[in-house]
Amino acid sequence: xxxxxxxxxxxxxxxxSGKTTRRRFLGLSAAAGALGATxxxxxxxREAFGQAKPYKIGTMQPLSGAAxxxxxxxxxxxxxxxxxxxxxxxxxxxxxxxxxxxxESKPDVGRRKAEKLLVEDKIDAHExxxxxxxxxxxxxxxxxxxxxxxxxxxxxxxxxxxxxxRYTFRPFDYAxxxxxxxxxxxxxxxxxxxxxxxxxxxxxxxxxxxxxDQIKKAGGEVVATTGIPLGTADMTAFLSKITGNFDGLFxxxxxxxxxxxxxxxxxxxxxxxxxxxxxxxIAESTNLPALGNKIEGFVGINxxxxxxxxxLNTSSHKKFFEEAIARxxxxxxxxxxxxxxxxxxxxxxxxxKVGIQKAGFRGREDTMKLIEALEGLEMKESDDFPQGDKTxxxxxxxxxxxxxxxxxxxxxHRIVEVVPKEKTMFPPACTFPxx
Amino acid sequence: xxxxxxxxQLINGIVSGMILALVASxxxxxxxxxxxxxxxxxxxxxxxxxxxVTILAATGNFWVALLAACVIIALLGAALQVxxxxxxxxxxxxxxxxxxxxxxxxxxxxxxxxxxxxARKIQEPFTGHFRLFYLEYPWYRILIAVLSAAIxxxxxxxxxxxxxxxxxxxxxxxxxxxxxxxxxxxxxxTAVFAIGAAMAAASGVLFGPLVGVNHAMGLDVILRxxxxxxxxxxxxxxxxxxxxxxxxxxxxxxxxxxxPAQAVIVSFVVLILTLLFxxxxxxxxxxx
Numbered sequence: 001x002x003x004x005x006x007x008x009x010x011x012x013x014x015x016x017s018g019k020t021t022r023r024r025f026l027g028l029s030a031a032a033g034a035l036g037a038t039x040x041x042x043x044x045x046r047e048a049f050g051q052a053k054p055y056k057i058g059t060m061q062p063l064s065g066a067a068x069x070x071x072x073x074x075x076x077x078x079x080x081x082x083x084x085x086x087x088x089x090x091x092x093x094x095x096x097x098x099x100x101x102x103x104e105s106k107p108d109v110g111r112r113k114a115e116k117l118l119v120e121d122k123i124d125a126h127e128x129x130x131x132x133x134x135x136x137x138x139x140x141x142x143x144x145x146x147x148x149x150x151x152x153x154x155x156x157x158x159x160x161x162x163x164x165x166r167y168t169f170r171p172f173d174y175a176x177x178x179x180x181x182x183x184x185x186x187x188x189x190x191x192x193x194x195x196x197x198x199x200x201x202x203x204x205x206x207x208x209x210x211x212x213d214q215i216k217k218a219g220g221e222v223v224a225t226t227g228i229p230l231g232t233a234d235m236t237a238f239l240s241k242i243t244g245n246f247d248g249l250f251x252x253x254x255x256x257x258x259x260x261x262x263x264x265x266x267x268x269x270x271x272x273x274x275x276x277x278x279x280x281x282i283a284e285s286t287n288l289p290a291l292g293n294k295i296e297g298f299v300g301i302n303x304x305x306x307x308x309x310x311x312l313n314t315s316s317h318k319k320f321f322e323e324a325i326a327r328x329x330x331x332x333x334x335x336x337x338x339x340x341x342x343x344x345x346x347x348x349x350x351x352x353k354v355g356i357q358k359a360g361f362r363g364r365e366d367t368m369k370l371i372e373a374l375e376g377l378e379m380k381e382s383d384d385f386p387q388g389d390k391t392x393x394x395x396x397x398x399x400x401x402x403x404x405x406x407x408x409x410x411x412x413h414r415i416v417e418v419v420p421k422e423k424t425m426f427p428p429a430c431t432f433p434x435x
Numbered sequence: 436x437x438x439x440x441x442x443x444q445l446i447n448g449i450v451s452g453m454i455l456a457l458v459a460s461x462x463x464x465x466x467x468x469x470x471x472x473x474x475x476x477x478x479x480x481x482x483x484x485x486x487x488v489t490i491l492a493a494t495g496n497f498w499v500a501l502l503a504a505c506v507i508i509a510l511l512g513a514a515l516q517v518x519x520x521x522x523x524x525x526x527x528x529x530x531x532x533x534x535x536x537x538x539x540x541x542x543x544x545x546x547x548x549x550x551x552x553x554a555r556k557i558q559e560p561f562t563g564h565f566r567l568f569y570l571e572y573p574w575y576r577i578l579i580a581v582l583s584a585a586i587x588x589x590x591x592x593x594x595x596x597x598x599x600x601x602x603x604x605x606x607x608x609x610x611x612x613x614x615x616x617x618x619x620x621x622x623x624x625t626a627v628f629a630i631g632a633a634m635a636a637a638s639g640v641l642f643g644p645l646v647g648v649n650h651a652m653g654l655d656v657i658l659r660x661x662x663x664x665x666x667x668x669x670x671x672x673x674x675x676x677x678x679x680x681x682x683x684x685x686x687x688x689x690x691x692x693x694x695p696a697q698a699v700i701v702s703f704v705v706l707i708l709t710l711l712f713x714x715x716x717x718x719x720x721x722x723x
Contacts, residue, residue, distance in 0.1 A: 064544060066651045069552035200696050228695050233646055233655035234454070236576070237447045237687040238695040241440065243569045259554050259647035267645070269564060269571025290554035290647030332551025 049090060054097035055356065057082070057349070058117035059128035059152075060138070065105030066231060070255050070341055071130050073286060074153050075100065076327050077338075077345030078128060084323075084383075085349070091356050099123060103134055110134035114141040123147065124363050125356075125370070127349050130341070132156035132203040136163060143167045143433075146367050148374070150352045152345035157206035160398035164430035167367070169374055169397040171351040171390065172344045173303045175207035176426040178279070179214035181403040181419035182301040187220040190275045190299065191247020194220060197239070197261065198252035200227030207252045207279060230257065235264050242270060251278030258282035259290045266294035280305070283408050285337040298408045303344070304387055305404045305413040306337035311388070312415075320346065320386040343387055350384035351377065351392065389421060396430035439568040440691050446567070448687035452680030453580040454642055458656055459663040459675045460587050461634035467670025468607045468627045470528060471520060474535040476635050476660065477653025478542035483508045483636025484643040484652060485546060488555045497560040501640045505633040512632025516625045524624070539653075546650040557643035579641045586637055587676060590630070594672075603627055607670075662702050666709045668716020677718050681705075 059078050062071035082098045085091060099121050103110035110131075117123045118141065126142060127150040129135040135154035142149035142165070149168045151159070157175050159168065186194065194215055198204040204227065212222045223246045228238050239261070242249065249270055253261050258281055265271050271294075280302025283295055308318060324338035324346075351374070359366060359373035375394040379385045390401040403424055405417040462476045486504035491497060519538060523530045560578075564571040594600040605613040606623045614620045639652070646652060659682070667678030682702045690698040709717055 064540075064547075066654055068547055068651065069554070069649055072547070072552040200694075226695065229699055231655045232695070232699070233642075233652070234451050236645075237444060237451065237690045237698070240443050240447055240570060241690060256554060256647060256649050256651065259649075260645075263645055263647065267564075267571075267573040267576070272571070286553045287647075290556045290649070292556050292558065332553050334551060334553050334555075336551075336553045 049093075049095040052090070052094045054095045055091060055125070056097050056099060056121060056123045057352070058099045058101060058121060058123035058126045059345075060101045060103050060110060060113055060117070060126065060134075061128050061152075062105040062130050062134070063100075063102035067105040067131055067255060069286070070153070071102075071105075072331055073328065073336075073339055074128070074130050074341040074345050076324065076331065077342035077347075078152065078349050080320075080323055080327055080342070081346045081349035081353075085353055091353050092360070096353075105131060105134075107131075107134045107137040111137050111141060114138040118142070118145040118147060122364075124361075125352055126150065127352050128152045128345065129154045132159070133201065135159060136202060139163065139165050139168050147364060148352070148355075148367055148370050150348045152348045153341050154203075155207070156202045157210060158202075160396045161429040164396050164432060166371060166397075166432045169351070169392060169399075171348050171379075171392055171399045172340075173401050173403065173424065174398060175203075175210035176214075177398075177400060177424040178301050178303075178403060179207075179210040180426050181424040182405060183211070183214035183218040183220070185299075185405050185417060186215065186248065186250070186277060187218040190277060192220045193246035194222050194248050194250050195242055195244070195246050195274070196222055196225045196250045196252065197242065197265075198225065198227055199230050199254065199257055201230045203254075204230075204252050211250060211252070228253075228257075228261075232257070233260065235260055236268065239264055239268055239270060246274065248275035248277055251276075251282050253279070254281035254284075255287075258284070258287050262287070262291045262295045262298070271297070275299070280340065280404075280406070283406075283413070284339040284341075285413075286339050288408070288411060289334065289336075293411070295408050296411070299405065299416070300408075301403055301405050302340055303401055303403060304338075304340040305406050305415060306339065307413050307415060309415055311402075311418060312386075314381065314386065316381065316383045317386040319383060347379075347385050347387060347390075351379060354379065354384065391421065393428060395428035398428070398430075400424055437691060441688070443567060443570060443572075444687040444691055445684065446572070448684030449680060450576045450580045451687065452683035453583040454638060455656075455659055455663055455683055456676040456679035457583040457586060457634060457638040457641070459660040459667070459679050460590065460672055461631035461638075462660050463664045463667065463670055463672055463675040464590070464634070465628055465631040466664065467672065468603060469520075469624050471531045471535065471628075472528070473628075473631065474532060474657075475515070475539040475542060476535075476631070477657030478539045478546075479508055479512060479632045479635035479653075480639040480642075480656060481546060481648075481650065481653040482511065482542060483632075483639030484557065484648040485550055485555070485639075486636065487557050487640035487643055488648050491557060497558070500557070501637065504636045504640045508636035508639075509629040509633035513625050513629040515632075516628035520628070521621060521624065524621075543650055543653070550650070552650075554647040554649040556647060557640065559644035575644065582641060583638070586634065587672075590634070591672070599623075599626070659702060662706045666705055666717050668719035671716055671719050674716050674718030678716075681717070 061075045082096050101113040103113045125148040129151050130153045132154045151170045198208045277299040280300040285306045324342050329335045355374040359369040361370045377392040379390045381388045388402045390399045392399045400421045402421050403419040406413045465473045483504045486507045487500045490503045491500040519534050559575045563574045602618045663679045667674030685701045686698050689701045
């Protein structure tokens with residue numbers, strides 16, 4: 001037996017020998033031609049819009065790497081909105097062309113891809129972003145090129161406070177607003193003393209600070225905090241340290257870390273010994289299958305819960321819910337329910353649409369008009385915004401929306417309280433850098 | 436001195452160390468015999484867990500799922516070795532690093548495409564707990580440590596006394612001489628890769644109930660496994676096991692006094708010190 005596989009007689013025909021035969025050349029040419037021909041086929045929306053110049057909207061998502069699972073569902077929300085916009089005649093009679101960039105869950109790649117979208121693809125605006133550290137890394141790039149950046153998922157507080165930008169908008173909630181909405185419930189109905197366990201990176205730290213502040217304001221106390229590095233597969237050694245005299249354990253995790261803490265905190269008996277609450281990202285619909293009955297009784301807050309109970313029993317929400325499920329089934333055979341990543345990207349793209357319509361935006365030259373149209377934008381519950389009414393505050397480009405406090409019961413979300421957007425308000429803390 | 440915390444962290448360290456040792460022993464076995472740094476090992480761990488999920492759903496039996504996942508991933512490992520690594524034998528080691536890195540990306544994205552973004556669950560075979568000071572400690576974690584030790588022990592016995600184990604050791608010592616003595620070296624390489632892959636699959640299925648199964652689960656484990664392999668001595672099976680327990684114990688004990696972010700640095704500090712002062716590994720003698 002030959003040690004090198006391609007030295008064996010049977011392999012000589014299939015292992016490239018360095019010779020290019022006429023047959024091989026013709027075969028490769030035909031394959032390349034066929035590939036080229038498919039690339040010339042216009043996208044399906046093209047026919048309906050004739051020669052109308054499309055709006056080029058870029059969307060950056062982590063479609064590979066550690067955060068790809070979240071990025072895939074986030075992209076579903078964006079695509080759902082773009083398809084719906086194009087089916088309804090586009091924006092100002094022009095179609096939307098979505099240019100997708102995968103930043104591989106890495107901030108450096110994110111910056112590079114943002115540059116490419118802006119310089120080579122010449123996008124008119126951007127909608128998307130998933131990981132807070134990547135959003136933070138890319139915000140200065142959008143500012144430098146003077147292009148509107150409508151965030152789809154990133155939750156780090158500083159993006160609309162100390163690091164705010166005139167070009168960046170967040171059309172959904174942030175940790176201080178969630179904490180304002182949730183703290184009275186935590187203190188009034190669950191317990192006064194809390195231990196916070198959080199994902200030790202930008203979003204987790206800013207969310208921890210927001211909850212520590214609001215729990216104190218509501219008359220409670222945070223007795224200790226435990227920060228666990230992002231992507232820690234075995235948290236048991238760190239969770240084993242959590243003990244003492246307090247009422248509840250509050251978790252701030254997302255994605256696979258949410259699954260890990262849900263499983264391992266239960267395994268150590270922490271969720272039985274203490275009240276178990278936290279950010280809704282722990283119990284997203286996409287995490288529930290991996291948590292099974294270990295997440296039973298968890299109380300969380302989220303801007304979106306996949307239920308058709310009041311006040312989410314509207315026709316707008318039913319429509320979004322059904323379309324999202326059908327779309328998600330295409331990327332996951334288990335047929336997950338939509339999560340807040342699908343919802344927020346869907347509504348962020350629609351917020352951009354409404355702004356473009358209002359401003360009469362033609363392209364990058366009208367960026368300032370678009371910014372002015374988006375500042376203070378009131379969005380009413382509708383097919384564009386099935387989650388509910390929202391206000392995009394002028395002072396910091398931060399939206400305020402209603403929040404849902406929920407409990408996991410029988411493996412499903414059950415709304416226990418709805419907090420109206422007026423009761424989630426938090427003062428602005430942003431000074432836009434001068435242009 | 437918080438005695439209860441020290442005892443709890445000793446148990447945590449040993450349990451985590453045994454899980455890590457199982458992953459790392461497959462990695463070090465492949466390197467020791469084939470000189471291949473297998474960057475796709477984390478993905479074999481992940482695919483093993485997915486195979487476990489699928490078989491568990493079909494059969495409802497955890498043990499059948501564990502065994503079948505090992506067999507399936509061993510076959511996949513053998514196929515990967517024949518198709519992607521065997522043609523690279525004798526070439527620059529960098530080519531095998533690039534090849535396995537490429538395989539890891541392909542497998543990771545395949546899993547995302549095939550199984551979707553929703554994390555899956557492997558239900559542990561039993562859910563009992565025992566009282567450990569202020570904690571309810573799961574018996575399942577103890578079981579993982581015992582099973583990991585048993586699997587590694589069986590591998591050691593096979594290598595020490597089995598006919599084919601002797602073939603493997605002969606191939607490690609002198610590939611040319613082993614070939615001259617009639618040992619089918621390419622087949623031995625394929626078998627070793629398959630055994631390493633099966634060990635990765637076993638650890639994936641055993642670890643799955645603790646973390647949920649997703650396409651990126653290998654990423655979190657493999658970095659620590661590489662550290663263990665380097666600290667234990669590249670290709671040194673016993674060294675890797677000792678290094679896995681040593682590093683996990685250090686991390687667990689450090690977490691009593693420092694924050695988790697500082698505790699995880701311990702393994703990197705050990706890695707750097709090892710490379711500086713005992714580059715061949717902590718548990719093998721430094722050549723004079």
